[in-house]
Amino acid sequence: MTSVVDAPSTTSTSPARGLICRACGAEYPLAAQHACYECFGPLEVAYDEAALARVTRAQIEAGPQNIWRYAALLPAGQDPATRVTLDPGLTPLVAAPQLAAAVGIEAPLYVKDDSQNPTHSFKDRVVSVALTAAKELGFKRFSCASTGNLANSVAAHAARAGVPSIVFIPSDLEPGKIITTAVYGGELVAIEGSYDDVNRLCSELVETDEFEDTAFVNVNVRPFYAEGSKTLGYEVAEQLGWRIPAQVVIPMASGELLTKVDKAFSELVEIGLAEAPEGGWTVFGAQSEGCNPIAVALHADTDVITPVKPTGIAKSLNIGDPAAGPYAIEAVKRTGGWMDYANDEEIRAGIRLLAETTGIFAETAGGTTVAVLKKLVASGKLDPTKETVVYNTGEGLKTLDAVAGQVGPTHTIKPSLRGAREAGLLG
């Protein structure tokens, strides 16, 4: 193990000490590498624990009003001048008493509303960290394989940084996701296939000479990308007054976000920045019925994920072969949680329930998470007497089709009192 020697507490060097294989523990230097040379397992960032332990609440609280307040806990961006950022983060943690009543939760319930990020999804966090690392590593072009929100965020960040981008999406994405990506003017490649096909192609492109200078945020710089998700754990703890909530419900595509929120909570407790709840925290995962390979594996009591061909309206979660699935299962089992999934009708109902009880309009991923929250309470898996945070990771305006036709004017009338009377508005 390497250690940083006598770094001052105001150090601007990265607390990351290298990359470590999640499967076999082999260690590598910090670089654009995502798979283990020994066992092909996924790599993640390993930190110098002494460097993390020097971070204080006061230091974070004095930082910027965005994810970079946690820079000392992240693998890139210690120097503000190198950051590739739209300054995402510090999104609202919204108290949701009406939603709690509707689903049968008696304890405080909060919605972490990450639709309030610059490109309206939590992906701005992971992209900002990944592209900052990419810039520090010398990459000249930004890219990704996306289910929609990632493409949107990469294209926007590249535009802000003045760096060319080329992003890859399945051609059947929602118009709201395609337009909000294309408007930034980078190259946008629509592929006639599923996300898993897109991802496979990107894994091949990244090996070519033409793409040598290109950082694919979720391929060759994936370990850095994944760390950005930790900020969704840090923030919730800080917003609760440096306390970790008893229960969290998190949507899963690759499963990475779930594992990193859990990792963030562990780090905060280890370095003494936040208090764990009595009995520890419990992590719950949400998928859609059209793409539920992680939940199905957990239900079958295995951590071997059988890939599926995704269907259904929750397209941002449609990863049929989820890379972090086994690690999401590990986190959920270790913390005593559970996973469940919702069908399209339940997802639509979840979007409307969240909107009607909190004033938050979520995309299909948020509808999925709320629908699963309801199921977890009904099945007794989630304790209704414990403080709970449910994560809304994306914005409803990007997936309007999900509820179009379900909602509309309750009355259409002539512009007169007579019209109002005829509609029953005047008794």
Ligand SMILES: *Cc1c(COP(=O)(O)O)cnc(C)c1O
């Ligand atoms: C990508 C995405 C997720 C899930 O992310 P993973 O880390 O791959 O599990 C959740 N919600 C939305 C809206 C997303 O775009």
Ligand SMILES: [Zn+2]
């Ligand atoms: Zn390995």
